Amino acid sequence: MTAILETISVWAIPLLIAFVALYALYKKVPVYSTFTEGAKQGFHTSIMIIPYLTAMLCSIGMFRASGAMDYVTQLLAPITELIGLPAEVLPMGIMRSFSGGAAEGLMADLLATHGTQSQIGRIASVALGSTETTFYVIAVYFGAVGLSKTRHCVAAGLLGDLASLVAAAVIVNLMWF
Amino acid sequence: MMNYIWVGLVVISVVCGALTGTISDVLDSVFAFAGTAVEIAFGLIGVMAFFCGLMNVMEKAGLCEKLGRLISPLMRKLFPEIPPDHPANSAMALYFAANILGIGNAATPFGLKAMAELQKLNPTKDIATNAQCMLMAISTTSITLIPVTVMALRSAVQVEGAAEIIAPVIIATTVSTVTGVVCTLIFQNMKRWKWENVIEEEMAADTLQLNENYEGTNPIVLPEKVEKTEKAEEQKDDAAKQQ
Numbered sequence: 001m002t003a004i005l006e007t008i009s010v011w012a013i014p015l016l017i018a019f020v021a022l023y024a025l026y027k028k029v030p031v032y033s034t035f036t037e038g039a040k041q042g043f044h045t046s047i048m049i050i051p052y053l054t055a056m057l058c059s060i061g062m063f064r065a066s067g068a069m070d071y072v073t074q075l076l077a078p079i080t081e082l083i084g085l086p087a088e089v090l091p092m093g094i095m096r097s098f099s100g101g102a103a104e105g106l107m108a109d110l111l112a113t114h115g116t117q118s119q120i121g122r123i124a125s126v127a128l129g130s131t132e133t134t135f136y137v138i139a140v141y142f143g144a145v146g147l148s149k150t151r152h153c154v155a156a157g158l159l160g161d162l163a164s165l166v167a168a169a170v171i172v173n174l175m176w177f
Numbered sequence: 178m179m180n181y182i183w184v185g186l187v188v189i190s191v192v193c194g195a196l197t198g199t200i201s202d203v204l205d206s207v208f209a210f211a212g213t214a215v216e217i218a219f220g221l222i223g224v225m226a227f228f229c230g231l232m233n234v235m236e237k238a239g240l241c242e243k244l245g246r247l248i249s250p251l252m253r254k255l256f257p258e259i260p261p262d263h264p265a266n267s268a269m270a271l272y273f274a275a276n277i278l279g280i281g282n283a284a285t286p287f288g289l290k291a292m293a294e295l296q297k298l299n300p301t302k303d304i305a306t307n308a309q310c311m312l313m314a315i316s317t318t319s320i321t322l323i324p325v326t327v328m329a330l331r332s333a334v335q336v337e338g339a340a341e342i343i344a345p346v347i348i349a350t351t352v353s354t355v356t357g358v359v360c361t362l363i364f365q366n367m368k369r370w371k372w373e374n375v376i377e378e379e380m381a382a383d384t385l386q387l388n389e390n391y392e393g394t395n396p397i398v399l400p401e402k403v404e405k406t407e408k409a410e411e412q413k414d415d416a417a418k419q420q
Contacts, residue, residue, distance in 0.1 A: 004344075005344035005345065005348075006341065006344070008343065008344040008347075009340055009341050009342065009343040009344045009345075010340070010341075012322070012323070012340075012343050012344075013323065013340055013343070016231075016322075016323065017231060020231055020234055020235050020238065020240070021234070023238055023240065024234045024235075024237065024238035027238045027239060029234060029237045029238045031234055034230075034233050034234050034237045035230035035231065035233065035234050036230060037230075037233055038229045038230040038231070038232055038233020038234065038236075039226040039227065039229055039230035039233075040226070040229075041229045041233070042222070042225035042226035042227070042228065042229030042230065043222055043225070043226050045225055045229065046218055046219075046221050046222040046225045046226070046329075047218070047222075049218055050214065050215060050218040053214040053215075053217060053218050054210075054211055054214040054215070055183065056214075057210040057211070057213055057214040057217075058206070058207050058210045058211050058214070059183055059186040059187050059190070060186065060210075061206035061207070061209065061210035061213075062186070062187060062190035062191070062194075062203045062206050062207060062210075063186045063187075063189065063190045064206070065190070065194070065199060065202040065203045065205065065206035066189070066190040066191070066192075066193040066194035066197065066199050066200075066202070066203045067193055067194070067197045067199050068189050068190055068193040071193075095182075098182075102182070104326065104330060105214075107327075107330060108213075108214070108217045108330055108333075108334070109210070111330065111331060111334045111335075112213055112217070112334055115334075115335070116331045116334050116335045116338060116339065117335070117337075117338050117341070121331075122341075122342060122345075125324075125327050125330075125331055125342045125346075126342050126345045126346050126349050127349070128324075128326075128327050129321070129324030129326075129327035129328075129342060129346040129349075129350070130319065130321075130324070130346050130349035130350035130352075130353055131317070131318055131319050131350065131353050132316060132317050132318065132319040133317075134317040137313065137316050137317045138313055138317065140285075140289075141288055141289065141292045141312075141313060141316065142292075142305060142309075142313070144289050144292055144293070145292050145293055145295075145296040146296075146302065146303060147296075147299075147303055147304070147305045147309065148303045149303055149304040149305060149375065149379075150305050150310075150313075151304070151305050151310055151364075151365070151370045151372075151375060152310060152360075152361060152364030152365060152367070152370040153305060153310050153313045153314070153317075153361075155360065155364060156310070156313075156314045156317075156357050156360040156361045156364055157313065157314065157317035157318065157357060159356055159357065159360045160314065160317060160318035160353045160354065160356050160357030160360070161317075161318070161353065162356075163318075163352050163353045163356035163357075164318070164349050164350065164352065164353035167348065167349040167352035167353065168345070168349045171345045171348055171349055172345060175345060
């Protein structure tokens with residue numbers, strides 16, 4: 001199982017790159033200039049997140065250095081252990097629903113502290129990658145057309161976020177730990 | 178919201194640092210992590226640039242439209258209220274396709290277009306319809322094949338194994354999307370959230386706002402207008418039965 005999933009992870013991107021490049025050529029797209037034009041956008045995105053990363057990494061770094069994080073994780077550990085989730089990941093999991101930038105900052109901190117291939121680093125990566133910032137998405141799209149009565153949207157979105165966090169813990173533990 | 182979280186983190190850190198005697202560590206971490214933040218951001222520029230380039234090629238090659246056509250049969254099942262030939266269908270198909278391919282900057286305009294098209298089929302001004310809630314359920318739980326930002330952040334810390342999370346992410350995002358969709362299907366028939374019940378409540382409270390730009394075939398008729406003719410009353414009953 002782990003071998004199959006790891007194979008998918010390794011092959012997905014190279015195959016996608018080759019397929020997209022060939023398909024675009026077949027469709028007579030000026031591949032090279034289109035690529036560089038898009039890459040410019042990626043540069044801007046990376047620079048744009050610096051303020052958010054700095055704000056979140058510094059405050060969470062202070063929070064951990066002060067020893068407060070240890071208390072929080074000790075407090076949460078009995079709950080999160082039920083699904084095999086290290087308590088360190090939970091703050092990021094909660095933040096995921098509210099602010100994408102803040103969650104990315106928290107994950108960057110987990111990766112830098114525990115390593116990208118640690119249990120914590122892998123679970124955090126999978127959890128962050130598998131859902132969207134519920135409140136932000138609803139605010140943007142419903143706000144755009146003036147909807148204010150959201151009915152069951154928030155509940156469904158948050159349950160989806162919870163499912164992604166649980167799924168991340170279960171899958172990573174099954175695959176690697 | 179973020180204000181309180183951020184201030185809370187900083188203040189608790191200083192207080193906790195003062196109480197436990199770790200205040201010098203707290204100070205050091207400010208400088209250390211300010212540097213780390215920029216290192217990480219610079220580290221992810223390359224990967225972000227590469228994938229945004231690839232996404233741009235995908236978009237220009239028309240892969241979005243192609244994938245959109247592939248997934249349209251599934252969409253008809255999830256959005257039964259939308260007439261098959263309505264422009265909302267193609268806008269949503271493009272939106273989902275862009276999301277699956279990870280083309281974030283193309284997905285947003287498609288999504289806004291899809292939402293605007295769905296709003297034309299919303300008899301009210303401010304209450305989300307079942308279709309609009311379903312669109313949000315799929316968006317907020319995300320459907321993606323390549324988690325670009327996560328991979329970029331991982332590669333900024335360590336290149337080896339940056340992409341190893343692709344397969345687990347695909348499984349986890351499927352789980353979260355299925356959960357979101359199933360919850361939406363259940364919730365939309367619950368007493369508290371059911372469309373007809375919400376409308377009734379709003380009518381009773383006299384706060385129901387109708388959509389002047391409604392293009393659908395099943396408008397809500399306000400009670401005052403109904404009293405004028407019995408015919409309208411009958412129409413409303415028929416409409417209720419149809420729903």
